[in-house]
Amino acid sequence: MAVGEKGLRLRAQGSGLRAHGSRLKAQGSRQIARSLAALVVILVLLTGTTWSQRKTDAPSRIISLIPAVTEMLFEVGAGPQVVAVSSFDRYPADVSKLPRVGALLDPDVERILSLHPDLVVVYATQTNLREQLERAKVPVYVYSHAALADILTTIRSVGTRVGHAKAADDLAASIEKRIAAVRTRVAGLPRPRTLIVFDREAGTLRGIFASGGFGFVHDMVTAAGADNVFADVKQQAVQATTELVLARRPDVILELRGDPIAAEARQREIAVWQSLASVPAVRSGRVYLLADQSTVVPGPRVAQAIELIARTLHPEAWK
Amino acid sequence: MTTGLARRIALTAGGFGLLAAIAILTAPLVGSTHISLRRAFDRSIPFSDNVDAQIFFIARLPRTLSGALVGSLLASAGVVFQGLLRNPLATPFTLGVSAGAALGAMLAITFSWSFAWAGISAAAAASFIGSLAAVGIVYALARGRHRGLSTNVLLLAGVTMNAFFSALILFVQYFADFSQTYRILRWLMGDLDVSSYQPILTALPLMFISFAAFAWLARPLNLLSLGDESAETRGLNVAAAQRIAFISASLATGAAVSVGGPVGFIGIVVPHLVRLIVGPDHRVVLPASALFGAAFLVGCDVVARTVIAPIELPVGVITALIGGPFFLWLLVRRA
Numbered sequence: 231m232a233v234g235e236k237g238l239r240l241r242a243q244g245s246g247l248r249a250h251g252s253r254l255k256a257q258g259s260r261q262i263a264r265s266l267a268a269l270v271v272i273l274v275l276l277t278g279t280t281w282s283q284r285k286t287d288a289p290s291r292i293i294s295l296i297p298a299v300t301e302m303l304f305e306v307g308a309g310p311q312v313v314a315v316s317s318f319d320r321y322p323a324d325v326s327k328l329p330r331v332g333a334l335l336d337p338d339v340e341r342i343l344s345l346h347p348d349l350v351v352v353y354a355t356q357t358n359l360r361e362q363l364e365r366a367k368v369p370v371y372v373y374s375h376a377a378l379a380d381i382l383t384t385i386r387s388v389g390t391r392v393g394h395a396k397a398a399d400d401l402a403a404s405i406e407k408r409i410a411a412v413r414t415r416v417a418g419l420p421r422p423r424t425l426i427v428f429d430r431e432a433g434t435l436r437g438i439f440a441s442g443g444f445g446f447v448h449d450m451v452t453a454a455g456a457d458n459v460f461a462d463v464k465q466q467a468v469q470a471t472t473e474l475v476l477a478r479r480p481d482v483i484l485e486l487r488g489d490p491i492a493a494e495a496r497q498r499e500i501a502v503w504q505s506l507a508s509v510p511a512v513r514s515g516r517v518y519l520l521a522d523q524s525t526v527v528p529g530p531r532v533a534q535a536i537e538l539i540a541r542t543l544h545p546e547a548w549k
Numbered sequence: 550m551t552t553g554l555a556r557r558i559a560l561t562a563g564g565f566g567l568l569a570a571i572a573i574l575t576a577p578l579v580g581s582t583h584i585s586l587r588r589a590f591d592r593s594i595p596f597s598d599n600v601d602a603q604i605f606f607i608a609r610l611p612r613t614l615s616g617a618l619v620g621s622l623l624a625s626a627g628v629v630f631q632g633l634l635r636n637p638l639a640t641p642f643t644l645g646v647s648a649g650a651a652l653g654a655m656l657a658i659t660f661s662w663s664f665a666w667a668g669i670s671a672a673a674a675a676s677f678i679g680s681l682a683a684v685g686i687v688y689a690l691a692r693g694r695h696r697g698l699s700t701n702v703l704l705l706a707g708v709t710m711n712a713f714f715s716a717l718i719l720f721v722q723y724f725a726d727f728s729q730t731y732r733i734l735r736w737l738m739g740d741l742d743v744s745s746y747q748p749i750l751t752a753l754p755l756m757f758i759s760f761a762a763f764a765w766l767a768r769p770l771n772l773l774s775l776g777d778e779s780a781e782t783r784g785l786n787v788a789a790a791q792r793i794a795f796i797s798a799s800l801a802t803g804a805a806v807s808v809g810g811p812v813g814f815i816g817i818v819v820p821h822l823v824r825l826i827v828g829p830d831h832r833v834v835l836p837a838s839a840l841f842g843a844a845f846l847v848g849c850d851v852v853a854r855t856v857i858a859p860i861e862l863p864v865g866v867i868t869a870l871i872g873g874p875f876f877l878w879l880l881v882r883r884a
Binding site: 318335336428429431432433434435436437439462463465468469471472473474476477479505506507508513 | 580581582596597598599600603604607608609612658661662670671672723726728730731732735736740742743744745854859860861
């Protein structure tokens, strides 16, 4: 039983590798991967059930509590190894079939353990969960949320950890390349001073949270050819009062949201800024609301998000 | 009313009124940024081009006014609740008003309600409705078989409703995502940055109604402090006075919370400080508390927005930092 299951899973893994191999034109490694997989299957058959109790290098039952890492896993071809995700995972579409095991504040330890994971991706701050998993001898991959460069580092390290080092390396390189291309396109263009809004109370200008000069959102907007008006505040989030918005005089107001918004509601939300008529962004009509999940998840779609932001801020560069 | 009392009222109201006026007039002059007053009041520059004027009239003035409104409502509601419950530790939030308001705001934030009601946001409207619901339940419970309002039942029902609504808040919070959780937490700390005059204008009628009721209540509250029976023998309709006190103070609290969130400790610090200065007579304490409450909250807000500029602290943190130790001092002093 256990052997058959393992074989199936390895074969699935092999096909994932194969798909990637062809995309990356790595004929040699594909051959090696295939023969390695065959070898492993034979070994499993020979050694019998004892194998399934031992830890392998490449985990085959991964649980990811972090949407950004889930995206990375699927993107490097480790999707078939993922057995459960967090309650906030929405991308890629494959995750909709997977069981949910809570998230940052409410991880369901019982559920996690019952799925027999051989790797759990957790936040660095989830110390209780980490202790519980360590006691249960379940390996963990500890993730912490930081800057744009850290996304690439995380892709490489998580890819290596789950046995897709090559694909992860290629993915990180292609993201770097796309970002560099955007930087080149917007180089020399005027850099608008931009207010980046994460969140505020719907229909009013109360409770505005803006990006400070630290974190991946700040880095994304900088790469897209703009300067953050709160670059001097070294925090991820700044509570921006009406006075601060008026005093900083942003050329552009960029609202980033993960959830889709209806066209009518979008118009209404953009119109709310009209009351701050002296702000250059309001005067020149450069208030944008991007409702795109890629802009709020520090995952492999970050290059796509930077392109989207750059196209919004510098449409002339794409003409 | 004796002339001596009239003079005392005039004197204290004048003194605290001056304090409130100074606070309200100077608060818009300071902030995280420097503005030129001459430019702010220069009519020759169109308003939409005049940054200084916009900072003064759109950011600072509404904020100062909302601080004054919330501070005076909460402080005077605190006086009324302390008199009604005959308990010096009662606050405007003791009887579940703030928990009901918080539940309303939280539902609006979690489920992203975006209707606008008389120009104010969904969260503000929902918090007001929530506070009325909480008050209604507590009132219905306390009326029960009792002829008037049972203050013991009122207190117990209020405290229980507070706990129950807090449990509901945690339950709803479970379905909120990170940014919503953060926003709810922030709402609970209180925020006076209203960014327009609309919330203040909407709250004004409620303020007038409650203050009219408070003016009438000053004498009845003095009589109630002697005990229900003594008050009754002196010709007071105790049941009616209690009902008016409870409803008007709850209305004032609900209005204040819908504008600025549940800003803590104003309703206990201010009344006690005022009593230390002017004595226990409600005819003096009520107007003085309303004026001093306005000055106190406006002052706290100035500290909140300048102490670590350009970022700012939630005003509720400042009032709690001052109010917490004060509350403990009161407790120890009583013991």
